[in-house]
Amino acid sequence: MNKPVHALQTLFPVKDGCLQVGGIALSRLAQRVGRTPFFAYDRALLSARVAHLRAALPPELRLHYSIKANPMPALVQHMARLVDGLDVASAGELKCALDTGITAHDISFAGPGKTDAELSQxxxxxxxxxxxxxxxxxxxxxxxxAMGIAPQVVLRVNPDFELKSSGMKMAGGAKPFGIDAELVPALLQRMAALSMDFHGLQIFCGSQNLKAQAIVEAQSNTFRLAIELAEYAPRPLRLLNIGGGLGIPYFPGEVALDLSSISDNLRQWMPKVGAALPGVQVALESGRYLVGEAGIYVAKVIDRKISRGEVFLVTDGGMHHHLAASGNLGQVIRKNYPVAVGNKMSGSERESATVVGPLCTPLDVLAGQIELAKADVGDLIVVFQSGAYGLTASPNDFLSHAKPVEVLV
Known part of the structure; x- marks a missing residue:
């Protein structure tokens, strides 16, 4: 068994050769869902990951869930009970957040292209x-x-530093996100002349980072910049959102993020920030780190074929449901997510196979020449690390196939 899948059995145990999700055998879960493909999210794993992160963070630090990672309504409802705030980036996500019943003040709306309609909502x-x-x-x-409402606002800052080794760089240099740090003082002065309820700053540098030292450096730079910019604010900062950046391992050779140095650094900074910015609340927002490992994508083998000596497992799912696993959501060189035959997790004959979907494009690959249990028609292919940026980050309407089911178990 390849190492990434073996390691994930600590999250999704195996019983009688079948993967267990939320204490339910995968084959039985597939029967309950009624059809494939489907995404399944384990609520116990979601709760455990939030608890794990909270234990590592200073107790006074707020924890926000970034809905864009996974906006499934039932999952967001569950997360809303565990975190201190929800971060949204569209009117649709805003409705999803409001439906949880969380206090409006604990919802933040970010994004570089908000329409007038979204701002009004x-x-x-x-x-x-x-x-x-x-x-x-x-x-x-x-x-x-025009509406007679004083807006509650946070200024998003584009700093002159970046989150090194980040999978997605959101700051440093010319970016569509936020306001360049050198322009912020003048903007804060302009804000003082407007009827706006200023709450604070967001400084978000990047995401999907597995280098603890890079995160430590970026967070330290964030605190220094926030303290410097606070001098120009129309009123004392009440909120400082330092973004997230915490990544999860997807590919062979990647190691899970060690939170110890990040925790130590935050615990050293919090008293300093409290002294420099009395009354400020510091928030860390996270999406992928909280939900990514708690989800799987399941597709059924509908055909098995051999082409010039290579085995192809054709499934009823593919890149239209899970673009990231296909390698078409930012990978320069395609790598395999952890993949397994979920109903044949132990004691099976093994082989090298390529797992593809039903689309008429060579891009529709879920796993390329990966070692798996020998699979037959009807077996269930599982793609791990699928709790974040799965269904809603994929071209669902391509070729007009049916959308997969999502379940929280």
Whole structure:
């Protein structure tokens, strides 16, 4: 068995050769769902991951869930009971967050392209709006004046440093996200002349990082910058959102993030931040780290064929449901996610096979020449690490196949 799948058995145990999800055998779960493909998320794993992260963080640090990682309503409902806030990036995500019943003040709306309609909805709901440009601030002011509402705002800052070794760099250099740090003082002065309820700053550098030292460095730089910019604020900072950046391992050779040095650094900084910014609440937002490892994608083998000596397992799922696993969501060189035959996890004959989907494109590959249990028609292929950026990050309508089911167990 390949090492990534073997390691994941500590999350998804095996009984009688079958993967267990939420204490249910995969084959039985597939029968309950009624059809494949489907995504399954384990609520116990979600709760355990939140508890694990909270134990590592200073107790006064707020923890937010970034809904874009996985906006499944039932999952968001579950996460809302475990975290201190929800971060959204669209009107659809805003509705999902409001439906949880969480206090509007604990919802923040970010994103570089908010429409007037979205800004108006955020205003009416009373959530925190993260301003990403000078023009967005002026648009929001005009809308707020017309509605007679003082908007609650946070200024998103694009610092002059980045999160090194990050899978997705969101800051440093020219970026569509946030306001360049050198322009923030003037913007804060302009804000003082507007009827805006200023809450604080968001400084979000990047995501999917497995290098603890890089995260430590970025967080330290974030605190220094926030303290410097606070001098220009129209009122004392009440919130400092330092983003996240915590990654999870997907590929062979990657090692799970060690939180110890990150924890130590945050515990050293919190008293300093409290002294420099009295009354400020510091929030860390996370999406992938909280939900990514708690989900699997399951597809059924519908054909087994051999082409010039190579085994192909054709499934009823593919890149239209799970673009990231196909390698088409940012990978430069395609690598395999951890994959297994979920109903043949032990004691089976093994072989090298390529797992493909039903689409008419050579890009529709879930696993390329990977060692698996010998699979037959009807067996269940499992893609691990599928709790984040799965269904909603994929081209579901491509070739007009049916969308997969999502279940929380």
């Amino acid at each position: 955020a205003l009416a709901a009373g959530v925190l709006i993260h301003l990403e440009s000078a023009s967005e601030m002026e648009r929001l002011d005009r809308l707020a004046m």
